[in-house]
Amino acid sequence: MIASVTVVTADLDAAVAVYRDGVGLEPGAEHRVSGAPLPELDGRRSVVLSGTGAGGAVHVVELPGARAPEPLTTLGWAAAEILVADADEATARARAAGLRVLAEPRPVGAGGGLRAVQVAGPAGEALYLTQVDRAPEGFTLPSPRGPVGPVFIAVLASEDLEESRAALEGRLPARRVTDHPLPVRALNAQLGRPEGTLHRVSTLQLPGRCAVEVDQYPAGDPAVRVRRSPWDGGIVAVTLRGDGPGGIWTVPGAGGALVASG
Incomplete structure (x- = not known):
């Protein structure tokens, strides 16, 4: 269900090179944005990069x-x-x-079926490169068809997990799996x-x-900004x-995060 994540960068060519060489995604042809979720992005240079198999792509837009x-x-x-097929190779x-x-x-989640590495992306985003050997109980996750597959989870940082999650559950065909x-x-x-500091995490299938993970960020932490x-x-x-309702909407409690759905 995730079609793409839109990444805004000051340098399109450098970001595309990172996603191609550092992650292994394949870039499509450069084009100009039309119908962007934010009007500031219309007409900007952009490239969509994809992995093997059906699922989400990374849409990089230059601003x-x-x-x-x-x-x-x-x-x-x-x-x-x-x-990814192999987190260590990734x-x-x-x-x-x-x-x-x-x-x-390192292994992540319950059951020992996932192994992931987290790296810094080129535009301030984090990238979780995750090997799925066996989906944890309650999840339906993709299996790799090549060294690098699609985007299959989007991670949302929220100052109010319950408010953000309620909005997602109310507008999307989502099933709560973890909290x-x-x-x-x-x-x-x-x-x-x-x-070892604990953070509340809730995932919606x-x-x-595909899935959306909502992370509760520490309230009042000066290191966190909007x-x-x-x-x-x-x-x-x-x-x-x-199958969700169409349109572009903002997830409450999550710093203006946008969802384009339908």
């Missing part, structure tokens, strides 16, 4: 002067989770291309918290073997394709 926030330190869409490829590793590859405290290693590292315009860079919108 000269856009800033690149420090990953996982802003409310809103914080990360794109991309399917880590080596990312490092060889100069990407900064936020958290080394529990977890020690999110990359988030703790970025916020300067002890490694979507059709098409994106106020597309010039703040990073992931500004997630486009969903499926």
